[in-house]
Amino acid sequence: MHVLTDADLELAENSLRELFPESLKVYGYLLNINRRKPHNQMVISDAWPDFNVIICKQKQQRSQDREGDFNIYSIYSRDRESLKKLLSSDGALDWSTFTLLGGVDINHIDAVKELCAHQNITSKIEGIMFVLMLEDLSHLKEPESIPGYQIVPLSVEHTDLVNSTWKYGGNQNSYNSVRNYISNYPSWCVMDCSGRPVSWVLLYQHSALGLLYTLPEHRHKGYAKMLISIMAKQLWEMGYPVYCFVEEDNEVSYQLFTSLGFRHKPDYRAVWFQLNERMV
Template sequence: MALERNLRISVLCYKYYISCENILIFKVYGCLFNMNRGKPHNFDVIADSWPDFRVIICKQKAQRSLDREGDFNIYNIYSKDKESLKKMLSVPSVINWNTFTLLAGVDINHLDAVKELCIFHNVRGETEGIVYLLLLEDASHLKDPECIAECNIVPLTADHAELVNSNWKYGRNAMSYNSVKNYITNFPSWCVLDKSGKPVSWILMYQHGAMGLLYTVPEHRRKGYAKLLISIMAKHLLEQGYPVYCFVDEGNEASYRLFTSMGFRHKPDYHTVWFQINEKL
């Protein structure tokens, strides 16, 4: 029944996805896309009503698990309006207001509803980050992989997890290492190898389907590796039927320019917020 329900929700999410009715649907759709293909996950999927849902939440089944997702108690959220989100989060079984929770992907226009609930429950809430959701709208700007013929481009392996984790801004600990290893083992990834066979640039995909962890070691920058890897990953995801999108921090102008130069766009009136409830112990 759970799989059948997730498939039905996924179909409706896909309709929003292809019509671009609401760009926020991509994160939830990405979660469901992977879940329905048997990819490892730690999510329960909750919709406020059916079939005319206004809120969908992909929440963690288990907290304090051995990866960053479970450790962070991350909720992936899609909401059509502020009042529906507030009503959904007010249901006792949906969220525990006494523990650390990271609401990932709250529409900034709906954030007041979350803040009002924090005041009602007398808990601390703060914005961890505001980001753009960039969607690939014009694939003609992607680079031809043959343009840098001398590059040795291969998928990452689990042996590379420590290297990736040590250079991830949200990494450098055991929990994040487990997440990186999970991404590499179960989802698409690509890297450029140097002559010694060591990755010098790489890109991965999160379990919610967004491209991320893009990084090039400093001494190998300005060689076009990032654009090449984005192009290869984007084309691969398009062939597999994934939505092709990423998140870029509001103040990260370099990454914003990089992705927009390659055909990625965002809605000017839309920002998504990572909002933290309670302090992380």
Template sequence: MTSRDPTCSARRGSGRLPVTWVPTAASRLYNNRTRPAAGRRHISTAANRSVSPKRLLSCQTSVPCPVSTIRPRVLGRDLSGDDGLQKTSSMIVLGEDELQQAEKALAPLSPAAVKVYGCLFSINRGKALNLEVVADSWPDFSVLVCKPKVQGTADREGDFNIYSIFSRDQASLKKLLSSPGLLRWDAFTLLAGVDINHLDAVTDLAAQHGVPARTQCVMHVLMLNSHDQLRVYQSVPEDRIRPLQAEHAALVNSTWKYGGDHNSYNSVLGYISNHPSLCVMDEGGGGPLSWVLVYHHLALGLLYTLPQHRRKGYAKTLVSRMAGRLLELGYPVYCFVEEGNSASYGLFTSLGFTVKESFRAVWLEINEK
């Protein structure tokens, strides 16, 4: 059976009825079970556990470098240079200072970098604790990969083993993905946001390893950069537009096309707890009728209206209000829309979102789930 990424924000309907999963008290504590202790750094392969951290940054001025509480980790095969410094043939895991610098470096590189930028934005504000960022070099990187620190966590991100990718060129991407310990070629992995122009680097590597690789979807990236660009729309009284609450997670999970189990419930609860969300409430004092959330990589998503309340402008109102709110908070404002989804494409562009036609982001499955 073909799997689909739960973080693709806007797709055509799946045609299936969702299965409702009722959360238990124990499931609500998943974050405490799966998140590593503060300051702990996790190396995923046994071969890498003996590699000690090595500071790779140096200041170019007379001002002393600030010391991070978590420094870059070097992964891969160590090489001994004539200068006595430890070098590496592969990759670097960024520490706290470097994560901040990477966020600033990626900010002007949208749409190609927006997904990894969103991950960095969340990590640097303590909103995505099970993510780490790997660079091919530092500070002059060509590739950044945002990946799970701990694999197999009890949420959709862990279930799909999602790697978000930014690459400046195909050769650098292929070189980094070839590094021992970065990818498990014997396990299902979803590479998300790959530049369509660099896709051959990944498919060639998969063929070399003798594993299947399949394009799951090709996405437009629609972005809103300023309040001046936003076309404000509102069809609902102000008092009916409210943030979602934790108690609404089960409802959202039951209607999500990738929902219906405890892993997806945990993801929905994480989105509601850590990021902005909005819903239109029933005017009779009931529950939500329509809603929009934000993923951990900060794309708008899970936009949904109950069937009996459609064609009232609820979804358009929520996207307009959410976009304005995110701009106020300094968040990137964007979404992914699958090629061929004209309804979602039309909704977002009607509100002022724009697209760079020359860029497409690809979700690529490695192995079968």
């Protein structure tokens, strides 16, 4: 197991840029780490510089945000045997605690299942995702003037509202994550005349679009398409990849993003895989 230094991280970012879409989640983390965004990540690989696996994991376990609460590992792997070998190495993974492996190549998931069986721990697939990436801006929606509303970035005073509507929100750790996203990464919202957001989109620490939400009474007005388009153009100009994760059974989100030109690799899915039961 090799722990990547600051110099290694710069080189890894350049290498992973050539390996989309499989590398997107890890690449997105490295992009922000290398730009000195706040983080609690250490990055390990199976070898260096000729790596087959790179994993971003928490430095401080159980940090007071969703990433620490869920003990999320972000994984890029070229092949299943290399992934299996790194996860088996000393210090790579704590097999005794709840862990969520994020972005495992579906073609390599059997290797993780074999390790779990060997360790005699419970495990399950939590979600299977399309990795939708935008490489052509021609289908994006042009911004429109909305009488009585503004299109502006979110501010930290909106953290409670975003946290209360987030699928993974509703507690203090998720609140801390949302506040971090708003404070350190791009975000956009449609805001009414009272200063209340009615629709919004944020960016995760791994650079994926997320937390997209429109209040029920404001839906079917094209707000989500417009906000995604604005965010996509901004990220494109910043040199960021423009991508998101959409669960296989989320037809509404899939149709929304593909209508704007997002596409996925036909034989690739990213798996979120749970080790051990989470203690609530």
